[in-house]
Amino acid sequence: MKNNEHWELSPAKKQNFFKTPIVVVIAALALFFFLASCTSNEQTGDEQADPDESQKDLAEINQFEAGDFESPDICRGCHPEIYDQWSKSKHQYAWVDEFYQPDYLKASKETDGLTDVFCGECHAPVAVRTQQLPPPDGSLFDDTSKRGISCDYCHTVKEIVEPLNVMTISAPGDIKRGPRGDGEASYHEVEYSEMHTDSVFCGSCHNVKHPVSRAVIIDTYDDWKQGPYAQEGVRCQDCHMTPGPGFEKNPGKSSPMGLERDHVATHYFHGGSTFFQKRKGNEKQEELAMQMLQAAAELEAEAALSENGVELAVRVKNVGAGHKIPTGVTYIRKMWLEVTVVDDSGGTVYSSGHLVEGNHVDPDTEFYRKTFRDAEGNLTQKSWIAEEIAYDRRIPAKGYDQQVFEILPEGLSGEYQATVRLMYRSMSQEAANEMGIEGLEVPGIEMARTELSIK
Ligand code: HEC
Ligand code: HEC
Numbered sequence: 001m002k003n004n005e006h007w008e009l010s011p012a013k014k015q016n017f018f019k020t021p022i023v024v025v026i027a028a029l030a031l032f033f034f035l036a037s038c039t040s041n042e043q044t045g046d047e048q049a050d051p052d053e054s055q056k057d058l059a060e061i062n063q064f065e066a067g068d069f070e071s072p073d074i075c076r077g078c079h080p081e082i083y084d085q086w087s088k089s090k091h092q093y094a095w096v097d098e099f100y101q102p103d104y105l106k107a108s109k110e111t112d113g114l115t116d117v118f119c120g121e122c123h124a125p126v127a128v129r130t131q132q133l134p135p136p137d138g139s140l141f142d143d144t145s146k147r148g149i150s151c152d153y154c155h156t157v158k159e160i161v162e163p164l165n166v167m168t169i170s171a172p173g174d175i176k177r178g179p180r181g182d183g184e185a186s187y188h189e190v191e192y193s194e195m196h197t198d199s200v201f202c203g204s205c206h207n208v209k210h211p212v213s214r215a216v217i218i219d220t221y222d223d224w225k226q227g228p229y230a231q232e233g234v235r236c237q238d239c240h241m242t243p244g245p246g247f248e249k250n251p252g253k254s255s256p257m258g259l260e261r262d263h264v265a266t267h268y269f270h271g272g273s274t275f276f277q278k279r280k281g282n283e284k285q286e287e288l289a290m291q292m293l294q295a296a297a298e299l300e301a302e303a304a305l306s307e308n309g310v311e312l313a314v315r316v317k318n319v320g321a322g323h324k325i326p327t328g329v330t331y332i333r334k335m336w337l338e339v340t341v342v343d344d345s346g347g348t349v350y351s352s353g354h355l356v357e358g359n360h361v362d363p364d365t366e367f368y369r370k371t372f373r374d375a376e377g378n379l380t381q382k383s384w385i386a387e388e389i390a391y392d393r394r395i396p397a398k399g400y401d402q403q404v405f406e407i408l409p410e411g412l413s414g415e416y417q418a419t420v421r422l423m424y425r426s427m428s429q430e431a432a433n434e435m436g437i438e439g440l441e442v443p444g445i446e447m448a449r450t451e452l453s454i455k
């Protein structure tokens with residue numbers, strides 16, 4: 001295997017794009033024009049927006065007071081099940097997240113705080129919109145702000161200006177917007193909101209571009225939109241707000257005082273974070289994430305004789321995810337094939353994608369992920385200095401990727417057993433080390449496996 005795309009993370013190579021004052025000014029201007037230029041956007045809100053309004057600086061529109069967004073503890077009283085599900089979801093942890101904080105604080109330090117609000121808009125939207133961020137350390141946060149992406153942020157979004165970089169307009173207050181509008185709640189009004197039933201709602205955050213370089217940091221929504229599931233009308237909610245992988249319904253009531261419904265949207269928002277949830281001790285969430293990872297892919301392997309001896313062709317098929325696998329912050333995650341071939345006495349005759357020293361995956365492995373280059377052309381895992389995509393190899397929804405391994409260059413002499421595993425790490429060991437997460441040994445999670453005898 002001939003891939004050299006593993007990280008070179010020597011601190012000497014660190015390039016500090018934001019630090020020069022001129023660059024800071026350009027960055028601020030670019031951010032301004034970027035926001036100001038978003039006029040040709042798709043209107044998905046339940047009201048037609050005044051085009052002039054979209055031109056206004058969203059930061060100015062979204063200025064509220066501490067307490068304007070209600071605490072999730074209030075919602076808990078009447079929506080106990082939804083609360084329980086959400087309270088252990090990645091949305092609840094979005095700010096305190098042990099993987100987010102070190103990355104965020106590093107960005108803040110290296111850019112003299114220029115990234116604070118940008119990161120916070122997604123990871124602590126209530127804090128930003130009630131002016132509790134900055135300062136970056138969260139010392140001004142009230143209890144609601146600390147709870148990441150909470151009920152009242154999502155259910156008081158009035159408009160999506162564009163499904164990118166949290167370009168939304170909030171209207172906290174009595175009206176809670178959701179998928180129905182026909183319920184009776186004594187505490188609040190309900191309003192039907194089409195965008196809450198659409199992937200565009202998720203896309204407002206699950207689509208991230210660097211505000212200056214425009215490098216695509218996260219493309220889950222755009223990728224879904226261009227893929228087969230959008231065509232078939234299968235939304236993010238159909239896979240991530242249902243009881244497990246697949247489209248199973250969850251009949252019942254969203255509140256004990258509410259009406260009986262044939263499907264109540266679940267709020268686990270389960271993705272691939274089985275390792276994170278295990279560390280939190282959230283067994284149900286750990287299990288759900290595991291099911292998601294295992295539902296995503298299938299493997300097919302075939303051995304054939306060629307002039308290079310016996311070759312093993314492996315296909316990785318994305319059979320269960322509505323977007324590429326992996327998706328999201330793949331620059332700190334890793335997915336790869338682990339191949340082992342043993343002869344009839346059990347001795348290993350070929351291996352690829354195994355661990356080397358320091359719990360790293362053999363750097364010669366072909367990884368499924370995305371990596372960035374900074375302005376000086378160096379590889380980097382720091383999203384805030386990403387200038388362009390350096391490498392992007394992932395498996396499209398309902399598509400596949402094929403790799404060929406030269407397992408027995410001398411040809412056959414007896415019987416062999418090949419084992420192929422598709423592996424996933426929610427954080428590469430390099431990223432964990434670079435973030436300085438003390439003593440973190442990241443495990444590889446098996447997403448799929450296939451075995452083959454060759455004779
Ligand atoms: C006093 C009880 C009560 C409290 C407190 C409460 N709700 Fe509700 N809520 C209800 C009831 C009842 C319904 C109607 C459910 C049904 O019939 O399907 C409802 C419905 C909703 C809906 C669905 C709207 C729609 O029509 O699609 C949303 C969203 C919602 N609540 C959000 C919240 C949020 C956010 C909070 C906390 C800030 C909250 N609720 C607090 C009782 C309450
Ligand atoms: C990340 C955004 C987000 C967060 C956080 C969130 N919700 Fe929701 N919620 C949604 C979306 C989107 C839907 C509609 C899903 C669909 O159409 O399938 C929904 C649906 C609902 C419904 C209607 C369920 C039904 O099917 O009748 C209620 C009630 C509700 N949410 C309450 C809450 C409460 C209470 C919390 C906090 C404990 C919360 N939500 C947190 C996005 C969110």
Ligand code: HEC
Binds near residue numbers: 093201272
């Ligand atoms: C306000 C921004 C925001 C909105 C709106 C939002 N998300 Fe998220 N979502 C995030 C962030 C930030 C994280 C990561 C939090 C962390 O791990 O630190 C996340 C995490 C997730 C994960 C967990 C992935 C994992 O690693 O396990 C899933 C799944 C997910 N979101 C699905 C959705 C869906 C579906 C919707 C729409 C109904 C949605 N999100 C709406 C910001 C958002």
Ligand code: HEC
Binds near residue numbers: 229325
């Ligand atoms: C057909 C079902 C399906 C649809 C539709 C779908 N997803 Fe997923 N999603 C999955 C599966 C399965 C996984 C687990 C595999 C993985 O982590 O890549 C996943 C993983 C994720 C993750 C975690 C990625 C990681 O490993 O960190 C996020 C975030 C996410 N999805 C968001 C979304 C958003 C946002 C949408 C809509 C734009 C969406 N998904 C649409 C099935 C789906």
Ligand code: HEC
Binds near residue numbers: 204
């Ligand atoms: C427009 C929304 C948005 C912005 C802005 C944003 N993020 Fe995120 N972030 C997300 C989403 C969505 C996820 C979850 C994707 C996934 O699960 O793969 C995420 C996940 C992460 C994670 C992984 C957390 C985990 O537990 O695996 C880190 C680290 C992170 N973000 C750092 C940052 C930093 C640092 C910034 C600012 C430079 C930032 N993010 C800005 C949306 C955003």
